[in-house]
Amino acid sequence: MVDLSSRRLYLCTPMREDLAEFLAACISGGVDIVQLRDKHHDAVDLISAGREAAKVCADLGVPFLMNDRPDLALEVGADGVHVGQDDAPVSLCRRILGPDALIGLSTHASEELAVALDTPASYLSAGPVEATPTKPGRPGTGIAYAVEATAAAKVPVFVTGGVTPERIPPLAAAGVTHFVVVRYLTEARDPRAAASALRSAIDTSLGEG
Helix, strand or coil, X not given: CCCCCCCCEEEEECCCCCHHHHXXXXXXXXXXXXXXXXXXXXXXXXXXHHHXXXXXXXXXCCCEEEECCHHHHHHHCCXXXXXXXXXXXXXXXXXXXXXXXXXXXXXXXXXXXXXXXXXXXXXXXXXXXXCCCCCCCCCCCCHHHHHHHHHHCCCCEEECCXXXXXXXXXXXXXXXXXXXXXXXXXXXXXXXXXXXXXXXXXXXXXXXX
8 A cells, every 4th residue: 555644745636638737747746646536527538537647647656546436446547546425435445446545535524533533544634624616515624623633543634625835834833744735736827836836835834845
């Protein structure tokens, strides 16, 4: 299984026409784990995009995960899958993908965290710290829950919601060490420069620069 402890910047991206070039630019800028998350396309399109993304990530030495679907993760040769509270349970994902697969689980509250800690998940996500259009209808959890999850889990906890270079220092000061980004990169005119700015903020805040 890939060690995620030193992987800090997690890109979650939808399908896009320039997917391969976009991923290469983001990884060049400092992204070190990638998830394909797209709620609007069918399995055929997701498999095609997933295979393309898996190849780019493998060539550049970055783990790649599919969202929600362990079956599609298996089909495209992904390193794992990320599931939410209403998706296939982590135990089933583990049986489908095997002991070395990366399996992530979203959590949004203390009650979900308590259950998640007893699963064979490789990592957890916590948030969104701030409400975000990528999670319509879900209120922000605030920093307190991100700190709670990070302190309680024995696996890495990637914090979601409104991650920007300006937001990283206070999150890091509160104890957060792993960050998920969506819009700051997917909407960037220069994804490599945007990823580099995020990575610089992380490295500086965590004293790893």
